[in-house]
Amino acid sequence: MEHLDPTHLLDAKPVAQLLTTADYVQLLHPIAAIGKPTIMTSVAGMRMHSRIYRTYEAPWIAECCVDTAAYITLNRFHGPRRDRRLAALNALYLDLDVDLAPRALASDPAAWAQAFTRDVEHRGLPAPSFVNFTGRGLAAIWLINDLPPRARRRWSAAQKALIGLYRSHGADPRCCDTARVFRIPGSINLKSGRTVEILGGSLQRHSFEDLADRIYIASGRPTRRELQARKRQKASSWKGGSRRSRLSPGQRFVAIQEDLERLLDAWGGRVPVGHRNTWLHLWATCLTHQENPGDVDARTHAMASIATPGSPPTKWVPSPSMPRKGQRFPEADHRCRTAAIIMPAPHLPTCSASRTRWRVRSACGRSSP
Secondary structure, three states: OOOOOHHHHOOOOOHHHHOOHHHHHHHHOOOOOOOEOEEEEEEOOOEEEEEEOOOOOHHHHHHOOOOOOEEEEOOEEOOOOOHHHEEEEEEEEEEEOOOOOOHHHHOOHHHHHHHHHHHHHHOOOOOOOEEEEOOOOEEEEEEEEEEOHHHHHHHHHHHHHHHHHOHHHOEOOOOOOOOOEEEOOOOEEOOOOEEOEEEEOOOOEEOHHHHHHHHHHHHOOOOHHHHHHHHHHHHHHHHOOOOHHHOOHHHHHHHHHHHHHHHHHHOOOOOOOOOHHHHHHHHHHHHHOOOOOOOHHHHHHHHHHHHOOOOOHHHOOOOOOOOOOOOOOOOOHHHHHHOOOEEEOOOOHHHOOOOOEEEOOOOOOOOOO
16 A cells, blocks of 8 residues: 655645636626626726626636736625625625735735734634635635625625735725625736736635624724623613612602702802792702602791792792692693703802803603704
8 A cells, every 4th residue: 555645745736726617706706696796807007897697607708807907895785886786795805905005915925915814813703715816916715604684784894804804914994895896717917917816715605694793802892792691791781770760759759859059059058039930949849749748838938038038928829620640730840840940040149250050850751842
């Protein structure tokens, strides 16, 4: 039995380099996939010709375009390559521009591709499905299981995070649109005169959720699952009743009464003329909605003697129709229960001639009508 000599493998090429143009396009856009790719070719080196093909037509059409500049969409569309006509999101990708990359890397495409692949592995990301030499720069493509158009926001966030990771390697920040086209392997880059080649790649498709989570982890950002957990935790904390909007009606009116008394303190203990009737009316209304208001009339008279001395009692004394607990106050219900009442503050000694406005919290937490 003849043993295998390890030196026989030294000249072995990666499987990706053995792919034909048709094989590449068929892996990129499987025959049973949803939507259609667009192939663009250069006509006489002057203008671009764009045409939509079915997935079973695209591989052999691409084979016929290798003698000129040719491009293909990485995502598929229902008709022209417009975002609103998107049929399926098919890949995440990077366009590593030679003009944006460090010169030490850009001078040798093979070394550049190896350095990039090592960095991808070091960051914990899966190997790209394809790493192509575009004639001047590199193109890295991660094929993903098809995503519907409604997931474009999630796709766009992962795409931008991926670009941010590799700006130091020359990643083009503009390469974040769904209609992006990449050069077809075997075609010619007319700017450099060099042939587009596949340098390597795993040829595998990835789960978008797993790939996106790895990108976010490498970027130091929370994953989608972690964000959802934070939202659930925040929602559960609100349900605990810590927010003011979760207070009982009686507690809300206690809070409003406390604000009214703070406003009285800011006025120096006396309600200014022009606001006395309104202030007492609201303060008394708050009493009637509390759990244990006591003698509302006596408490209102006592507060009036302090806050509005000299005010005629007939203007503010509660009438026999003043509601008690569980009833409504017809005169002040709209103003106190649904409105945020604004009153001017007095001249304070610490503020000299400055003025501010004091907003009394709404009983129901709603804005002014």
